[in-house]
Amino acid sequence: MCVTEIKKCLEEDKSLIDVLTMARTMEIAERQAKEMGNKESQNNVKKLRSIGRKQNAPSRQKEKRKPQTHHQARHGQHKTNxxxxxxxxxxxxxxxxxxxxxxxxxxxxxxxxxxxx
Structure with a gap:
């Protein structure tokens, strides 16, 4: 809680309990905001690492397919195995x-x- 906020609370005739409650609430909010920022940074690092893995991985070569006969094209291929x-x-x-x-x-x-x- 900064000095201007403390002065504002005193001018508004807040009780000491109210001022302390507000100060604690603000401290908790600041701490949670910092923790969220750290978690977001960690998530960004994980994303960058996974992107790097994908770029370094060898690409799959597409298989060349045999041209379908007229019968296969009309009726579809039904392979059992x-x-x-x-x-x-x-x-x-x-x-x-x-x-x-x-x-x-x-x-x-x-x-x-x-x-x-």
């Missing part, structure tokens, strides 16, 4: 993908393995 994009294993899985809830050792995101990252 394909490769899972999360684990690289056979898809569909009998139960659930083994990557569910797991963290990638390369990019540290969830639900896929390094082999398919």
């Amino acid at each position: 394909t490769v899972c994009r999360n684990c690289g294993g056979q898809y569909p899985h009998n139960t659930h993908c083994p990557t569910k809830g797991k963290e990638c050792n390369y990019c540290h995101k969830l639900n896929h393995f390094k082999a398919v990252c």
Whole structure:
């Protein structure tokens, strides 16, 4: 609480308890504002680090697709066994993908393995 605020409180005939309550409230508000600023700075650092990881990571090469035949284009492809994009294993899985809830050792995101990252 600054001097001008104290003088203003005294001029308004505030009780000592009211002045102390206001001062404590202002101190708490200032402390919380500083803490919020620190947390925001930490979040900004985390964001910058994750952006740096993404830029340094090798880009995925797009697979060349085989041209579809007339029949495939009209009726769509219905493969029963394909490769899972999360684990690289056979898809569909009998139960659930083994990557569910797991963290990638390369990019540290969830639900896929390094082999398919």
